[in-house]
Amino acid sequence: MSSQHAKAARRFLDNNEQAQWHNRTLWMVREKRDRLAMQLPEWEELRNLASQIKMHSLSHLDYYLSRFAARAEANGALVHWAKDADEHNAIVLNILNEHKVKKLVKSKSMLTEECHLNPFLEARGIEVVESDLGERILQLMQAAPSHIVMPAIHLKRQEVGKLFEEKLHTEKDNSDPGYLTHAARLHLRNEFLTADAAMTGANFGVAETGEVVVCTNEGNADMGTSFPPLHIVSMGIEKVIPDHQALSVYTRLLARSATGQPATTYTSHYRKPRPGSGMHIVLVDNGRSRTLGNEEHLQTLKCIRCGACMNTCPVYRRSGGYAYTYFIPGPIGINLGMLRSPDRYSGNVAACSLCYSCNLVCPVRIDLADQIYRWRQQLDSLGKADRVKKIVSAGMNYLFMRPSVYNQGLRLAPSVNHLPRFMIYNPLNAWGIGREFPVFAKESFTRMWEKGKVKKPQNKDAYEQ
Amino acid sequence: MSSKDEILANIRQHIRQTYDLPGIRPRGICYPDKIAQFIEVSRSVGGEAILLQEGEDINQRIRTLYPEARTIASNLPGISVQTLNPDEVETPAQLNGTDLGIVRGEIGVAENGCVWIPQNVKEKALYFIPEYLLILLDKTKIVNNMHEAYAQLQTCAYDFGVFLSGPSKTADIEQALVVGAHGAKGLRVILV
Amino acid sequence: MKVGLFIPCYINAVYPEVGVAICKLLDYLGIETDYPLRQTCCGQPMANAGFEAQAIPLIKHFETLFGAYEYVLTPSASCAAFIKCRASGNIYEACEFLHDVVKVNKLPGSFPHKVSIHNSCHGVRELHLSSASELNIPPYSKIKNLLSLIDGIEISEPEKVDECCGFGGMFSIEEPAVSVCMGKDKLAAHLATGAGYITGADSSCLMHMQGIARREKLPVKFIHLIQILAAGL
Numbered sequence: 001m002s003s004q005h006a007k008a009a010r011r012f013l014d015n016n017e018q019a020q021w022h023n024r025t026l027w028m029v030r031e032k033r034d035r036l037a038m039q040l041p042e043w044e045e046l047r048n049l050a051s052q053i054k055m056h057s058l059s060h061l062d063y064y065l066s067r068f069a070a071r072a073e074a075n076g077a078l079v080h081w082a083k084d085a086d087e088h089n090a091i092v093l094n095i096l097n098e099h100k101v102k103k104l105v106k107s108k109s110m111l112t113e114e115c116h117l118n119p120f121l122e123a124r125g126i127e128v129v130e131s132d133l134g135e136r137i138l139q140l141m142q143a144a145p146s147h148i149v150m151p152a153i154h155l156k157r158q159e160v161g162k163l164f165e166e167k168l169h170t171e172k173d174n175s176d177p178g179y180l181t182h183a184a185r186l187h188l189r190n191e192f193l194t195a196d197a198a199m200t201g202a203n204f205g206v207a208e209t210g211e212v213v214v215c216t217n218e219g220n221a222d223m224g225t226s227f228p229p230l231h232i233v234s235m236g237i238e239k240v241i242p243d244h245q246a247l248s249v250y251t252r253l254l255a256r257s258a259t260g261q262p263a264t265t266y267t268s269h270y271r272k273p274r275p276g277s278g279m280h281i282v283l284v285d286n287g288r289s290r291t292l293g294n295e296e297h298l299q300t301l302k303c304i305r306c307g308a309c310m311n312t313c314p315v316y317r318r319s320g321g322y323a324y325t326y327f328i329p330g331p332i333g334i335n336l337g338m339l340r341s342p343d344r345y346s347g348n349v350a351a352c353s354l355c356y357s358c359n360l361v362c363p364v365r366i367d368l369a370d371q372i373y374r375w376r377q378q379l380d381s382l383g384k385a386d387r388v389k390k391i392v393s394a395g396m397n398y399l400f401m402r403p404s405v406y407n408q409g410l411r412l413a414p415s416v417n418h419l420p421r422f423m424i425y426n427p428l429n430a431w432g433i434g435r436e437f438p439v440f441a442k443e444s445f446t447r448m449w450e451k452g453k454v455k456k457p458q459n460k461d462a463y464e465q
Numbered sequence: 466m467s468s469k470d471e472i473l474a475n476i477r478q479h480i481r482q483t484y485d486l487p488g489i490r491p492r493g494i495c496y497p498d499k500i501a502q503f504i505e506v507s508r509s510v511g512g513e514a515i516l517l518q519e520g521e522d523i524n525q526r527i528r529t530l531y532p533e534a535r536t537i538a539s540n541l542p543g544i545s546v547q548t549l550n551p552d553e554v555e556t557p558a559q560l561n562g563t564d565l566g567i568v569r570g571e572i573g574v575a576e577n578g579c580v581w582i583p584q585n586v587k588e589k590a591l592y593f594i595p596e597y598l599l600i601l602l603d604k605t606k607i608v609n610n611m612h613e614a615y616a617q618l619q620t621c622a623y624d625f626g627v628f629l630s631g632p633s634k635t636a637d638i639e640q641a642l643v644v645g646a647h648g649a650k651g652l653r654v655i656l657v
Numbered sequence: 658m659k660v661g662l663f664i665p666c667y668i669n670a671v672y673p674e675v676g677v678a679i680c681k682l683l684d685y686l687g688i689e690t691d692y693p694l695r696q697t698c699c700g701q702p703m704a705n706a707g708f709e710a711q712a713i714p715l716i717k718h719f720e721t722l723f724g725a726y727e728y729v730l731t732p733s734a735s736c737a738a739f740i741k742c743r744a745s746g747n748i749y750e751a752c753e754f755l756h757d758v759v760k761v762n763k764l765p766g767s768f769p770h771k772v773s774i775h776n777s778c779h780g781v782r783e784l785h786l787s788s789a790s791e792l793n794i795p796p797y798s799k800i801k802n803l804l805s806l807i808d809g810i811e812i813s814e815p816e817k818v819d820e821c822c823g824f825g826g827m828f829s830i831e832e833p834a835v836s837v838c839m840g841k842d843k844l845a846a847h848l849a850t851g852a853g854y855i856t857g858a859d860s861s862c863l864m865h866m867q868g869i870a871r872r873e874k875l876p877v878k879f880i881h882l883i884q885i886l887a888a889g890l
Contacts, residue, residue: 219648353825435868
């Protein structure tokens with residue numbers, strides 16, 4: 001009864017030292033987030049507002065999206081609409097070809113991961129350079145991100161050192177983060193200056209002004225867009241918000257929730273194309289409009305991709321991003337994966353102890369854990385329910401719906417205490433892997449009550465306050 | 466039907482329930498001394514904010530702060546230490562190698578150390594490419610929080626603008642904080 | 658006031674002393690209590706595992722048994738939270754009831770030991786027994802308030818004050834590696850306080866951690882907080 005996630009998590013935990021480091025480091029980020037959140041008396045009000053503004057924007061998405069597109073076009077940007085990943089990739093390729101782009105420099109974009117843009121472009125002869133340090137490391141390793149904000153959080157400095165030795169010809173055995181970051185700075189500086197086009201994601205699209213807002217700490221989106229004559233923005237349709245007042249709410253929540261900073265270093269507002277260059281905005285649906293009609297999971301569209309739910313998730317911290325089969329891990333990823341394809345990603349639904357911490361850190365108050373609970377209820381009808389869990393649940397139902405059988409069972413239970421260890425603790429018994437079984441009491445509570453061994457509380461006024 | 470029409474039609478078809486925009490304007494944190502708070506938070510984000518003393522010469526101060534700087538780019542009036550007028554470069558790449566960029570900020574935000582810089586040079590690269598960035602900011606233009614800052618942007622026209630909070634940084638290798646990922650390795654704000 | 662007492666299945670079979678303790682307390686407080694003998698399970702294990710359909714008849718059964726009582730009490734935060742949002746009736750977790758309804762402000766007896774409070778997920782984040790560490794709200798703890806009524810007790814809390822212990826019902830057997838790791842980490846945090854007892858409002862979490870402690874032969878005792886509150890009765 002082990003899901004794919006459970007098996008991968010076991011492998012992750014087998015490397016005890018690394019697993020503990022992962023857990024500890026992400027918890028540190030959660031603590032930083034807590035410190036920043038506690039500094040603002042209005043924190044919970046901000047979360048409420050952020051949620052309400054998103055619900056409003058989503059339920060008027062046609063209006064805000066049209067308005068955003070019209071304003072952006074009036075500003076001089078070209079707006080494209082993509083129904084799905086294929087159309088998105090085709091549009092991007094077309095723009096790049098029109099401008100004879102050989103090299104594209106990108107800042108981090110979960111949407112382009114979702115669309116598998118990089119391999120698509122590379123197969124068509126375009127060099128794609130990721131410019132976020134973490135993303136660049138992973139690109140050079142030909143690996144995927146394991147966290148949406150800290151993509152290389154699963155790697156040790158020595159692994160990065162080795163990689164840079166080979167790819168960027170850094171000093172042998174020098175894995176000092178400062179040294180390696182500086183090497184990447186020099187390497188990517190050259191890429192920025194020689195790229196033919198830049199691509200960014202979008203944290204927010206502001207309907208009132210038609211501007212795209214991109215947040216980074218490194219300044220890589222800004223460096224990328226400062227030199228080449230072409231800027232392509234890849235933006236999910238759910239990123240549109242009404243106006244600057246709404247934006248002020250999200251810019252206060254995003255970095256505090258994501259990394260425990262009061263603001264991202266760069267919060268850049270792209271309103272008009274740079275003089276002499278082109279700005280294209282590709283608005284991508286790829287299943288989002290359908291999710292609007294899914295009342296149980298609509299709230300996933302509020303997500304501002306801060307990653308706080310991953311940092312707090314006790315399961316994510318102890319299993320790593322790669323244990324999840326969808327490219328976005330953790331609580332939000334479990335839900336987004338199921339919206340993408342229950343068939344492919346249902347294995348992640350078990351990776352949750354329903355502790356509800358994610359619900360409470362989420363800056364836009366997505367009901368993440370409730371949604372995971374609801375997905376579990378659907379697994380059976382999707383033919384994805386765990387067979388053993390199903391049998392156990394049916395057995396429990398049988399037992400508990402028959403009080404006399406249950407009471408008989410309570411009487412017999414203590415005999416289990418005397419079974420030989422090999423019968424209880426064997427590989428088929430997942431509980432016994434790291435835990436002893438509870439010892440059944442000689443007499444159940446029910447039996448004691450029946451026998452009059454429990455004092456039956458009576459009405460009296462003995463207690464005075 | 467174009468993709469645009471199809472997407473918009475899909476959206477309309479799927480929306481089940483509408484929600485109102487919350488009416489309340491967010492109440493943001495306020496500080497008894499915005500300047501002191503701005504200076505403190507600037508330090509916490511890896512930058513520095515300093516007050517120019519009464520009668521102090523700004524160019525002299527800049528020279529003292531950046532004795533090593535060779536190429537200094539600025540188009541600000543009254544800044545004489547500049548060696549490069551960024552409005553005269555032909556391509557933004559020509560700004561590569563700039564040791565120090567000196568620019569003007571329009572709004573400071575006490576809650577997070579952000580400085581609003583609407584683009585007022587030829588190439589926005591000036592805000593990102595110099596090794597060090599120095600921002601001049603009128604200390605009376607510090608607001609409490611982002612709500613107040615964005616309220617002021619309503620009346621401000623810009624093609625590109627950025628809120629900058631501290632120097633460029635990354636923690637992508639083992640969460641070890643390193644300053645100077647791609648942009649400025651050091652960021653100072655002089656409050657005038 | 659007449660209350661119906663619900664003793665969850667695993668408490669019934671494994672920790673009947675918790676039921677005995679709550680009866681002592683209710684008797685001391687002079688609250689007439691019924692224990693319907695045909696009670697079984699609230700259905701939460703099946704529902705959390707994804708088989709709510711199997712749980713619904715149990716919730717109906719629960720409503721039939723307990724619907725008529727002014728209050729229904731159970732010494733399990735997790736079960737109380739599950740029933741609360743699904744069944745009609747006035748269900749309370751026991752310490753919530755003592756704190757908010759009876760407003761107990763004195764109790765006899767002493768418990769001269771250092772205890773570490775296990776703030777369980779459903780107790781904190783669904784029943785609001787204490788302020789969740791994620792939220793910017795004034796800190797409070799109904800559990801601490803109640804335990805403070807007992808003489809001689811020294812109260813502590815672990816680091817990561819309300820992080821999950823990894824039980825999670827069938828999660829514990831479907832994700833055994835992560836579940837056990839979470840449990841070990843949680844135990845270590847409790848032990849680091851120097852407490853001799855781990856206590857809380859959820860016997861299920863305690864059972865999970867006790868299973869690990871026994872396997873690891875750790876010298877720590879587990880006790881439901883109701884048992885501490887009834888120590889002098």
